Amino acid sequence: MDLFSQLILVISVTSFLSFQWLFHRVSPWVSTRVSPGFLRLADKQKVEWNSRTVSTLHALVVGLFCLYILLFDDAINEDPVWGDPTLVKINVGVTTGYLISDLLLIFYYWKAIGDKFFVVHHLAALYAYYYVLGHGMLPYFANFRLLAEFSTPCVNQRWFFEVLGYSKSSKPNIANGMAMAIVFFLVRIAVMPLYYSRMWSVYGTEAFYRVPPEGRAAWIISSICLDVMNVMWMHKIARGCYKVMRSARRHKVGTQENGKAE
Structure with a gap:
């Protein structure tokens, strides 16, 4: 194992x-001080x-690094x-450590946070990232996924509002719901044409055939699996967002008809 590979291993373990x-x-320490509602859970x-909370921190760190690499x-x-x-290996190394950590927590606390779709998502991502870390192939596509x-x-903020008892029609919840639907669509759905057009542009080239068959399979299969789940989640988010906005509109109309301000 060369020196840089050892460094990536250290990054993943760290x-x-x-x-x-x-x-x-x-x-737990920060949450008890920032949100008194945490103690009542x-x-x-x-x-x-x-x-x-950990998921949000990982997303911000890795997402910003990903954007820097793309630009x-x-x-x-x-x-x-x-x-x-x-740079991609460093970013993927951080994500690999997080995914393994999260998988361990999912299995250990299955009754609380167990979710078969997240298990499939994490395993598909780890399977694909193995080829990035082990062989240095497909760095653009691996990094693009981290968007x-x-x-x-x-x-995550939607769940925090829900568990703290915020009304679904409250302004913070509605604002976050709209932001969630927009951002989710932009970084997971709207980018699909760009991702697959870039994939198609390298298909059949010498660089493409230098990737071993199992590497190509990991790349294509994991991409399809992840995007199928993204479409399913987008559908659920869109439905939820529509229901909340519709409920808020009804509440506003009802308030106006009663002649009372909110």
Whole structure:
């Protein structure tokens, strides 16, 4: 194992241990001081709260790094299949540590946060990232996938509002719901044509055939699996957003008819 591969291994292990520490120690300590409502939650809800807090932190760190790479890393933009994967490997190393940490927590606290779709999502991502970390292939596409993390904070905030007892028709909930639907659509659905057009542009090239068959399978299969789940989640988010806005509109009309201000 070369020196850089050892560094990536250290980054992944450090990431795993850091997210475990954030889940078990930092999130409970900070949450009790930031939100008094945290202490009133049931044990299962506290587990999910801590899990979502860590998830939000990971999303912000990795998402911003991903955006920086997409904007300024000329090597992977010019050669999306075999461009210099140094920065991408670092980012993917952090995400790999997080995914393994989250999988461990999901299995350990299955009754609280167990979800088969998240297990499939994490395993599909880890399967694809193995080829990035182990062989340095497909850095552009691996990094592009991390754009999806920008939707995570709004998704988690929706759950925080719900568990704290905020009305679905409250202004903070409606604002977050709209932001969640818009951001989720932009970073997970609207980018699909760009992602697959870039994939098609390299299909059949020499660089493409240098990727071993199992690597191509991991790339294509994991991409399809992740996007099928993204479409399913987008459908649920859109329906939920529509119901909340419709309920808020009814409430507003009812208030006006009664002649009372909210």
